[in-house]
Amino acid sequence: MTTMMETQAPQPEQANSTSPQDILSFSDGDNGNLPKLPPAKETESQWQKISSQIVDFFNKLPDYLGSILNNNKQGLITLLLILSALVTVKVAIALLDAVNDIPLLQPIFELIGLFYSIWFTARYLLKYETRQELSQKFSSFKQKSLG
Numbered sequence: 308m309t310t311m312m313e314t315q316a317p318q319p320e321q322a323n324s325t326s327p328q329d330i331l332s333f334s335d336g337d338n339g340n341l342p343k344l345p346p347a348k349e350t351e352s353q354w355q356k357i358s359s360q361i362v363d364f365f366n367k368l369p370d371y372l373g374s375i376l377n378n379n380k381q382g383l384i385t386l387l388l389i390l391s392a393l394v395t396v397k398v399a400i401a402l403l404d405a406v407n408d409i410p411l412l413q414p415i416f417e418l419i420g421l422f423y424s425i426w427f428t429a430r431y432l433l434k435y436e437t438r439q440e441l442s443q444k445f446s447s448f449k450q451k452s453l454g
Contacts, residue, residue: 376383407413431441 406416431437
């Protein structure tokens with residue numbers, strides 16, 4: 308029974324005790340394992356480093372873009388020509404749709420196109436001599452255009 312009484316004896320609380328020795332041992336002890344915060348001046352220098360890197364990037368950006376343009380000049384010109392041709396076709400189609408919506412204008416243009424096709428066929432395609440003449444005109448135009 309004595310063992311039972313010994314186990315029921317009140318034990319001193321050590322969890323909530325803050326003695327001056329604990330404080331001193333914390334402040335005077337080996338603190339090498341504790342993480343340390345950097346000084347406030349280093350965070351400012353980090354921001355300065357980041358801002359200087361950003362400024363350097365924007366200062367060098369024109370040089371980067373210039374080198375990209377110089378290295379890929381032919382491809383960019385081709386791409387721009389293709390895009391401009393697509394825009395031109397879209398504008399032409401929109402213009403023709405707008406003209407076709409005007410009453411009586413569409414049938415008049417269709418008659419003009421039909422009469423021009425008949426004239427062109429009669430003038431250049433029916434006889435051998437006129438076909439040769441058309442071929443010569445086309446060749447001279449091609450030579451003037453391409454050089």
